[in-house]
Amino acid sequence: MPSNQALFSSHPTETQVVLHSALRYAQIASMIAPPVYLLRTLILRRRPFSVRSLMHTSIAWTGVGALGGAGLGYGESAVRDRLIRIQSDAQQVRSNDYSIISATLSALLIPAIFLRRASLPSLVLGGASIGLGIGVWAHLGERLGKGEKVGVQDVTGEVPGVGDAAKKA
Numbered sequence: 001m002p003s004n005q006a007l008f009s010s011h012p013t014e015t016q017v018v019l020h021s022a023l024r025y026a027q028i029a030s031m032i033a034p035p036v037y038l039l040r041t042l043i044l045r046r047r048p049f050s051v052r053s054l055m056h057t058s059i060a061w062t063g064v065g066a067l068g069g070a071g072l073g074y075g076e077s078a079v080r081d082r083l084i085r086i087q088s089d090a091q092q093v094r095s096n097d098y099s100i101i102s103a104t105l106s107a108l109l110i111p112a113i114f115l116r117r118a119s120l121p122s123l124v125l126g127g128a129s130i131g132l133g134i135g136v137w138a139h140l141g142e143r144l145g146k147g148e149k150v151g152v153q154d155v156t157g158e159v160p161g162v163g164d165a166a167k168k169a
Contacts, residue, residue: 013083018073020086025069026062027099031133033061052118055110055126062129091143098142099135106131 011019037057041049086092110127111120118126140150 014074017083017086018070020083021073022066022070023096023099025072026066026129027095027132027136029061029065029133030058030129030131031136033058034130034133050117051114052122055118055122055129058126058129059122062132091139095136095139098139099132102135102138103128103131106134 034054037054038049041047041053047053107124107128110130111123114123117123143150
């Protein structure tokens with residue numbers, strides 16, 4: 001049994017798909033937010049760098065990604081077929097595991113490191129948001145280290161709109 005089944009299995013099938021889509025889009029957004037923020041502040045020098053602003057940006061992007069993913073997951077028509085594909089994709093399960101573990105660790109470590117630079121709720125939520133992306137990056141790095149090929153579909157996975165287009169091509 002895939003390890004992420006326990007995370008979502010207590011919910012009805014449609015809810016499982018919505019939760020998965022929300023998680024996947026949150027992961028994608030959290031992979032993009034920190035590099036974009038750092039580019040904007042350190043290279044383009046539009047605003048000065050601050051930990052508080054990085055945490056708020058990460059929370060906002062991850063929240064928007066999760067809400068967008070949940071909305072797209074809710075609109076998915078072939079729910080049962082899609083759920084079977086999600087549960088049988090070992091790489092997707094592993095990516096979710098890495099992401100959730102990394103989010104938990106980051107939610108604990110970021111406040112310990114930057115406690116005086118931002119409020120505790122911002123640090124915990126921002127750390128978890130950044131951790132989601134770090135987990136996906138770590139999973140992709142592990143696959144590259146093993147010599148496996150990594151493509152766009154490995155990042156997008158089973159997300160409505162993006163993953164489905166890659167599967168049909």
